[in-house]
Amino acid sequence: MPTVLDLEDVSVVRDGNRILESVNWKVDGDQRWVVLGPNGAGKTTLLQIAAAMSHPSGGVVQVLEGTLGQVDLFELRPRVGFASSAMARRFPANETVLNVVLTAAYSVTGRWNEEYEDIDMRRAQRVLTEWKLDHLSDRLFGSLSDGEQKRVQIARSVMTDPELLLLDEPAASLDLGAREELLQLLGGYASAPEAPAIVMVTHHVEEIPVGFTHALLLNKSGIVSAGPIDEVLTSANLETTFGLPITLSEEDGRYSARAA
Secondary structure, eight states: OOEEEEEEEEEETTTEEEEEEEEEEEETTTTTEEEETTTSSSSHHHHHHTTTOOSEEEEEEEEETEEEETTTHHHHHHGGEEEEEHHTSSSSSSSSSHHHHHHGGGGGGSSOOOOHHHHHHHHHHHHEEEEEGGGGGSSSSSOOOOHHHHHHHHHHHHHHOSSEHHHHHHHHTOOOOHHHHHHHHHHHHHHHTTTTTEEEESGGGGGOTTOOOEEEETTTTTEEEEEHHHOOOHHHHHHHHHOOOOOEEETTEEEEEEOO
């Protein structure tokens, strides 16, 4: 399986603050990664680099075999699906749910003068159905709940059949029911053999969907551990990552953690 993301000795410095340092990490096309770590560890920055939305201060980044700084970003970005709370704020509140998903075909965040083919419309409607959003097709994006907006973002991010899907805290701020519904959908999607490589950032092991295969633990000192999820997600590694003793449990592919 080809490597879709390759970071070699990557560092990021912003306003004199070192956010990432000496990060070496590879993601293959059949892998589903969760990135865990405390606030300020650089998780979102790492995802923005993977999405070709930000460049590192040092090191080499290859996304879908294109090297950042050398590749045409306008050709690369449509091949990468990206969903985050920051992206949600870029969608017009008066845009319909259907249009929020449909406009992914042109990598724009609002409907203007684009011309869409029937295949684009059918694809958008099918994606909405797959993510249980078809009944919201004509609703305005700004009228949706947090959980609904997050699902719409994910539907938009898979609209173009990306080769790499990046999700920044998709379950953050959701109530229990909305979280579990989203994780069930994500788990089914991640478990499908035709799904792309996935990288999902979260703060909580409880938000890891079934079907994820790998984990990267990150703290302010750098990568604590990276590899197969059953090897990386341990109480000892979580203690090093978050700075306090952690008791970890797993049942049927779902995790929970508490202070020891």
